[in-house]
Amino acid sequence: MLDRAPGIRTGLRRFPVRKRSRRKRQPKEPIPAVVDIKSAAASDPSAALRRILSYDNPHLHDYPACSALLYRLARARLFPEVDSLLLFVCSQRVPCRDSLFSGLIRHFDRASLPHKALSLFFSIPSFNCPPGSPSLQTFNQLLDALVNNGCDDEAEALFDRCSEFRLLPNAISYNILLKGRLRRDGYISARKLLDEILKRGFCPSVVTYNMLIGFVGRNGDLGISMDLKDEMIRRGIYPNAITYAIIMEGLCSSGKYDAAKKLMFDMEYMGCKTRLVNYGVLMSNxxxxxxxxxxxxxxxxxxxxNIKPDDVTYSILINYLCANGKVDEAYKVLVEMQVKEGCKPNSAMYRMMVDGFCKIQNFEKGLALLNAMLASGHCPRSETFGSLISGLAKDGRVNDACFVLEEMEKRMLCTCVGAWYSLVETVCVKRDDGADLLSGLLAPTLG
DNA sequence: GTAGGGTTAG
Incomplete structure (x- = not known):
């Protein structure tokens, strides 16, 4: 990983900089069957899965097609379909790369399914994958999934078993454990763990210090975060743009916006180039x-x-414009981003927009955005679905509300009571055929 | 970015 931006002037001398090799790669010829299954997956992932499973094209049974579809299915949170395809890939001995598993584990992590990540990891040997799988990267990805979902004991137990998988933990493995320790037991305990692993020859990295600085900063201990910054420099580890962003965040959350802004300009004099992330901290505040x-x-x-805004910058803009009730302005930003930057909206942006339109009671626009979101293979959270169902129902748009409900059921998300209440109320009070509709609505969930 | 390079901090 590149710890420092290339060619930084530090004030005293120029430090040698590891430059990422930028070998020009020949773009590979796209595989027609993969392009085909990807576009099929974008409009209807379940149908794409049926195609692969129905053996209608033997080219679809190779790794690229299966992994592309697995990714789409996971992104759309269609986990039962992910399981079916994994079963197929395993039983048909489709050759798999290790990166497929680390990618899926990441999705399970984000969907708060740490135990699915764990069982996938243990099933890797039953797949047709190259020797040396699972790799350390996949192992670390699993450690991270466990720690991020509060399964610290499982993570530490897994860490102790790493030799079973013929793996030697690296600095990243240790940093992940340290992250868990910080969150569960706080700074003092994490510091103890750090001392222990230093004795085992672990070399702390800029990430190690960034985690510690971030933790104390969030607790308002600005003094300790400055001490940690000095300590890392003494050890020859140099703060990067993220380090400054984390310190700036600490300052902002203690109400010292001006000091944070000043630090953003000072960091350049300390030899660290200002990056998007630093502007992001100020903009969020x-x-x-x-x-x-x-x-x-x-x-x-x-x-x-000449610092070009990226998707994170646009997310910040959209988020806070929506939060401050300027939903139409946020929508303009979303459109501008697509037109000017050619940047596709991600899940979070869609979610913010749908929630924003629901908040200002514009359920029609909310539904339109939901459709765009589903069409691009993203999945809203159940709260978003819920507020849209409630809103559409209160507007008397029962058919639209039912459409949303069905989409939700496909993804095994639970409808909250409030949404059901609004829907039932609309159906019973405002329409004559309430009883029929109600039994129709209840049938799929009871059956 | 997840086929084709891309683990941890943000």
Whole structure:
């Protein structure tokens, strides 16, 4: 990993910089069957799965097609379909790369399914994958999935069993454990773990310190975070843009926005180039305080300094515009992003927009955004589905509400009581054929 | 970015 931006001037001398090799890779010829299954998966992942399982094209039974579809299915949270396809891939001895498993484990992590991640990991040997699988990267991905979902004991137990998989933990494995320890037991306990692993020859990295600095900063201990920054420099580990962003975040959350802004300019003198993430910290803080003017000014300043906004920047803008009730303005930003940057909206952006339109009671626009979201293979959270169902029902749009309900059921998400209540109320009170509709609605869930 | 390079901090 690149710890420092290339060619940084540190004030005293230039440090040698590891440059990432940028070998020009020949773009590979796209495989027609894969392109085909990808576009099929984008419109209807379940139908694409049926095609693969129905043996209608032997080219679909190779690794690229299966892994592309697995990824789409996982992204759309269609986990039962993921399981069916995995079963197929395993039983048909389709050759698999290890990266497929680490990718899926990441999805299980994000969907708060750590135990599915764990069982997938243990099933890797039953797949047709190259010797040396699971790799350390996949192992670390699993450790992270466990720690992120509060399964610290399982993570530590797994860590102790790493030799069973012929793996030797690296700095990343240790950092993940340290993250768990920080969150569960706090700074003092994590510091103890750090001392222990230092004795075992572990070399802390800039990430190690960034985690510690972030933790104390979130608790308002700005003094300790500055001490940690000095300590890392003494050890020859140099703060990067993320380190400064984390310190700036600590300052902002203690109400010291101006000091954070000053630090963003000072970091350049310390030899560290300002990056998007630093602007992101300031913009988020402005958004939280409702200072949308300053937020827009920061955006203009970034552009002036030739720092191109990315998807994270757009997420921040959309999030806080929506939170401050400027949903139409947020929608303009979403459109501008697609037109000017050619950047596709991600799950979070769609979710913020659907929630935003629900919040200002524009359920029609909310439904339109939901459709765009589903069409691009993203899956809303159940709360988003719920508020849309409630809203559509209260507007008397029972058919639309039922459509949303069905989409939700396909993804095994539970409908909250409030949404059901609104729907039932609309059906019973506002329509004559209430009883028929109600039994129709209940049939799929009771059956 | 998840086929084709891309683990941990944000």
């Amino acid at each position: 402005c958004g939280r305080r409702g200072d949308l003017n300053e937020m827009n000014e920061l955006l203009a300043e970034m552009k002036k300094r």
